[in-house]
Amino acid sequence: EPEVTQTPSHQVTQMGQEVILRCVPISNHLYFYWYRQILGQKVEFLVSFYNNEISEKSEIFDDQFSVERPDGSNFTLKIRSTKLEDSAMYFCASSEQGGRSNQPQHFGDGTRLSIL
Amino acid sequence: AQSVTQPDIHITVSEGASLELRCNYSYGATPYLFWYVQSPGQGLQLLLKYFSGDTLVQGIKGFEAEFKRSQSSFNLRKPSVHWSDAAEYFCAVGAATDKLIFGTGTRLQVFP
Numbered sequence: 001e002p003e004v005t006q007t008p009s010h011q012v013t014q015m016g017q018e019v020i021l022r023c024v025p026i027s028n029h030l031y032f033y034w035y036r037q038i039l040g041q042k043v044e045f046l047v048s049f050y051n052n053e054i055s056e057k058s059e060i061f062d063d064q065f066s067v068e069r070p071d072g073s074n075f076t077l078k079i080r081s082t083k084l085e086d087s088a089m090y091f092c093a094s095s096e097q098g099g100r101s102n103q104p105q106h107f108g109d110g111t112r113l114s115i116l
Numbered sequence: 117a118q119s120v121t122q123p124d125i126h127i128t129v130s131e132g133a134s135l136e137l138r139c140n141y142s143y144g145a146t147p148y149l150f151w152y153v154q155s156p157g158q159g160l161q162l163l164l165k166y167f168s169g170d171t172l173v174q175g176i177k178g179f180e181a182e183f184k185r186s187q188s189s190f191n192l193r194k195p196s197v198h199w200s201d202a203a204e205y206f207c208a209v210g211a212a213t214d215k216l217i218f219g220t221g222t223r224l225q226v227f228p
Binding site: 048 | 152157208216218
């Protein structure tokens, strides 16, 4: 069964440094998402992306965050200047259709980001 | 505003016992509802989904869930739990836009 793959599985970064988290969505999916889960807390929506632009973002997704689909397969999340509170598990997801469709989101295994 | 409540943070059951995990949602329209499972160190795997139609939905691994509009609930059930079911379970509602709104999760522990 096709999967969403994320790399790296664990990223350790010094505070203030830039970090890029990478995702390869399922190949025929058109909608892409990033979520995060701070340790012990719920999974929170960050951003959705369709047709090479952001379709929705949460208040968490401030100017320090950006997303990009640099080629036909990868979908990246960049944090420009990391803060301690960015430490979390970041999940990428994709779906065939978005919004109020009957196509569910499929998640990757996540990247654990640790900011020192 | 849309929200999801999972009242049980931690549940412990014996292997072979039945299981019910509770989920209540708040959403103005007909909700799209999901249950995901997260095993340690792994991502979120879709167990089942409800979009419309039959209010009792079957999922993978022998799980089922029942949508009850009158109670704003979407409880997950399994008649006989296996040790491999130990994991964290998340209920989620699909909002009017693209995002999923998750509950805080229920950690299931299974004793032999």
